[in-house]
Amino acid sequence: MKELLSVDAIHAAYQSGVDILQGMSLTVPEGGFVLVIGPNGAGKSTLLKTVFGLLVAHRGRIALGGQAIGGLAPHTIKRLGVSYVPQELNTFPHLTVEENLRVGGWTLRREPKLLRERIAKVHDIFPVLAARRRDKAGSLSGGQGRMLSVAREMITEPRLMLVDEPTVGLAPNLAEQVYELLQTARKAIATTILLVDQNVSDALRHAEDVVMMNLGKVKAAGPVGEFGETRVRELIQECLLG
Amino acid sequence: MTPFRRSVVAILVAAFVLAPLPLFAGGYALHVMTIGFYYVILAASWNLLAGYTGQFSLAHHAFAAVGAYTSGLLGYHLGVSPWLGIPAGVLLSAALGFVLGRLVLRMRSIYLAIATWAFAETVHIYLTADYGFTRGELGLSVKPLWGNVDPLPYYYTFLGLTVLLLIGMRALIDSPLGYFMRAIKDDELRARSLGIDTTRVKVAIFSISSAIAGLAGAVYGHYTVLLTPQTVDFSEMAKIVIMVVIGGFGTFLGPIIGAAPVQIVMTWLQKYGEWDLAVFALIVILLMRFSMEGLASVFAPFWRRIWARHA
Numbered sequence: 001m002k003e004l005l006s007v008d009a010i011h012a013a014y015q016s017g018v019d020i021l022q023g024m025s026l027t028v029p030e031g032g033f034v035l036v037i038g039p040n041g042a043g044k045s046t047l048l049k050t051v052f053g054l055l056v057a058h059r060g061r062i063a064l065g066g067q068a069i070g071g072l073a074p075h076t077i078k079r080l081g082v083s084y085v086p087q088e089l090n091t092f093p094h095l096t097v098e099e100n101l102r103v104g105g106w107t108l109r110r111e112p113k114l115l116r117e118r119i120a121k122v123h124d125i126f127p128v129l130a131a132r133r134r135d136k137a138g139s140l141s142g143g144q145g146r147m148l149s150v151a152r153e154m155i156t157e158p159r160l161m162l163v164d165e166p167t168v169g170l171a172p173n174l175a176e177q178v179y180e181l182l183q184t185a186r187k188a189i190a191t192t193i194l195l196v197d198q199n200v201s202d203a204l205r206h207a208e209d210v211v212m213m214n215l216g217k218v219k220a221a222g223p224v225g226e227f228g229e230t231r232v233r234e235l236i237q238e239c240l241l242g
Numbered sequence: 243m244t245p246f247r248r249s250v251v252a253i254l255v256a257a258f259v260l261a262p263l264p265l266f267a268g269g270y271a272l273h274v275m276t277i278g279f280y281y282v283i284l285a286a287s288w289n290l291l292a293g294y295t296g297q298f299s300l301a302h303h304a305f306a307a308v309g310a311y312t313s314g315l316l317g318y319h320l321g322v323s324p325w326l327g328i329p330a331g332v333l334l335s336a337a338l339g340f341v342l343g344r345l346v347l348r349m350r351s352i353y354l355a356i357a358t359w360a361f362a363e364t365v366h367i368y369l370t371a372d373y374g375f376t377r378g379e380l381g382l383s384v385k386p387l388w389g390n391v392d393p394l395p396y397y398y399t400f401l402g403l404t405v406l407l408l409i410g411m412r413a414l415i416d417s418p419l420g421y422f423m424r425a426i427k428d429d430e431l432r433a434r435s436l437g438i439d440t441t442r443v444k445v446a447i448f449s450i451s452s453a454i455a456g457l458a459g460a461v462y463g464h465y466t467v468l469l470t471p472q473t474v475d476f477s478e479m480a481k482i483v484i485m486v487v488i489g490g491f492g493t494f495l496g497p498i499i500g501a502a503p504v505q506i507v508m509t510w511l512q513k514y515g516e517w518d519l520a521v522f523a524l525i526v527i528l529l530m531r532f533s534m535e536g537l538a539s540v541f542a543p544f545w546r547r548i549w550a551r552h553a
Binding site for chain 2: 052054073074077078079083084086090092093094095099102103104107108109112152156219
C-alpha cells in the first residue's frame with residue numbers, strides 16, 4: 001500500500017535539551033488505521049502534536065505523501081489535508097453545534113457552497129447533530145461532544161486524521177461508540193487514521209497496524225495480528241521494567 | 243428573523259427615535275449626545291477586539307488619536323480638506339493597527355495589554371514632544387467639518403455614522419470571521435488545533451477595529467476643532483473599558499447602552515475633578531464581582547420576549 005505519512009527519526013522537545021521524542025519513526029499507509037500505544041510519558045501525544053505542527057521537530061523528517069511538512073504551521077498542515085482531534089474535549093461550548101462545525105471549515109472559508117454541502121453530508125451521517133444544530137455545544141453530552149469534534153474534522157475531508165485518546169473519561173459503551181464513529185468517518189470520507197490510545201484492548205479491535213512507543217521511540221511495530229493480549233502485556237512490562 | 247436582521251431593525255428603530263431629538267433639545271444636550279455617539283463607536287469597536295476576540299488591547303484611544311491627528315496635521319500643514327484627511331486617517335490607523343497587530347498579537351493576555359499600552363504611551367509622548375510639528379500641548383487647531391461648530395449637523399453626522407458602523411460590526415460578528423473570532427476567544431489553542439490561522443484572524447480584527455477608531459477620532463477631531471495629546475491620556479482608554487464593562491463585555495448591546503450613560507454621568511461628575519474615574523472604578527469592581535454581563539443582561543430578557551412574540 002502507498003504510504004501517506006512518514007515520520008523519520010524525529011526529535012522534539014517542549015524545552016530545549018529535554019527531548020520527548022528521541023528518534024521516533026513510523027509510516028502510515030494510505031487508507032490505513034494505525035494505533036499508537038505505549039506507557040504514560042512515552043511521547044504518544046507529543047508525536048501527534050509534532051506531526052500537526054504544534055511542536056517543531058528539531059531533528060528528523062516528517063513527510064505527507066512525499067512532501068516534507070516539518071516546521072510548517074498548523075494551518076498550513078491543515079490545508080494539506082491533515083486534521084487533529086486533541087485529547088481533551090475540544091468543542092467550543094459558547095458556540096452552537098452548527099457554528100462548531102463551521103469553525104472546522106477554516107480552509108473552506110472562501111467556498112461557502114462547498115461548506116454547506118459538507119455540513120449537509122455530516123448531518124446525514126450524524127442526524128443528532130442536525131437536530132441540535134442551534135443548541136450550544138456546551139449542552140451536549142460527552143458522547144455527542146466527541147461526535148461533534150470528530151464530525152467537525154470531517155468537514156474538510158482530510159486525508160489523514162490524527163486522533164488523540166478519544167475515549168478518555170468515557171463509559172465503556174460510549175468508548176465503543178467512539179471507535180465506531182472513527183470507522184464511520186473513515187468510510188464516509190475515505191480517510192486515514194492515526195490513533196493514540198490508552199484503551200489498548202478496545203482500540204486493538206479496530207486498528208490494522210500497531211506501533212508501540214517507549215521513551216520517545218518505537219519499541220515494536222507490526223500488523224495488529226502480532227499484538228495479542230499476552231504480547232502487549234509482555235511489552236508493557238518490558239517498558240516499565242526497562 | 244436572523245439575529246442580524248433583528249439587530250438591524252433595533253438599531254434603525256433607535257435611530258428613528260433619536261432623529262427628532264433636536265426638535266426638543268438644546269445645543270448642549272445635542273453636544274453631549276454627539277460625544278455619546280463617538281464613545282459608542284469607540285466602545286463597540288474595542289468590544290469587537292476585546293469582548294468578541296479576547297484580545298485586551300489598551301491602545302484603542304491611540305488609534306482614535308492617530309485618525310484625528312492625521313487629518314488634523316494634513317489640514318494644518320498642507321491645507322488638505324477634511325474629506326481627504328479623514329480617509330487618510332482611517333487608512334493610517336488601519337495600517338498601524340496591522341503592523342502593531344503583527345508584532346503583538348502572538349502575545350498572551352497581560353503581555354498584549356502591556357505592549358499595546360506602551361504603544362499608546364509612545365503616541366502620547368510623540369504628540370507632546372514633537373511640538374514643532376504637532377503643536378503639542380498648545381493644541382492643534384483643526385477646521386470644522388461643516389464650516390462651523392453648531393452641534394446640529396454633527397449630531398446627525400455621528401448618528402448616521404454610528405448606525406452604519408454598528409450594522410457593519412453586527413454583520414462582521416455574524417459572518418464566518420465572527421465565529422472564528424469567538425472560537426479564538428473561547429480557546430485559542432483549540433482554535434489553532436483546528437487549523438485556524440489565529441494570528442491572521444486577530445490581525446484582521448485589530449486592523450478593522452483600529453480603522454473604526456481612526457474614523458471616529460478623525461470625524462470627532464473636526465468637531466472639537468482642537469486636538470491635544472490629552473486624547474491619548476490613559477483615562478480615555480479607561481473610559482472605553484468602563485463603558486464596555488458596565489454595558490456588558492462581549493455582548494453586542496453592551497457598548498451601545500454602556501457608552502452614553504457613562505459619558506453623561508462623567509460629564510456631570512466633571513465638577514469633582516479626577517474623582518469621576520474613581521467612582522467608575524468602584525462601579526466596575528462591583529460589576530466584575532457580581533455580574534460580568536453588565537446592563538445588557540438586564541435588557542436581554544425583554545429583547546427575547548419582544549422577538550418571541552413576533553416569531
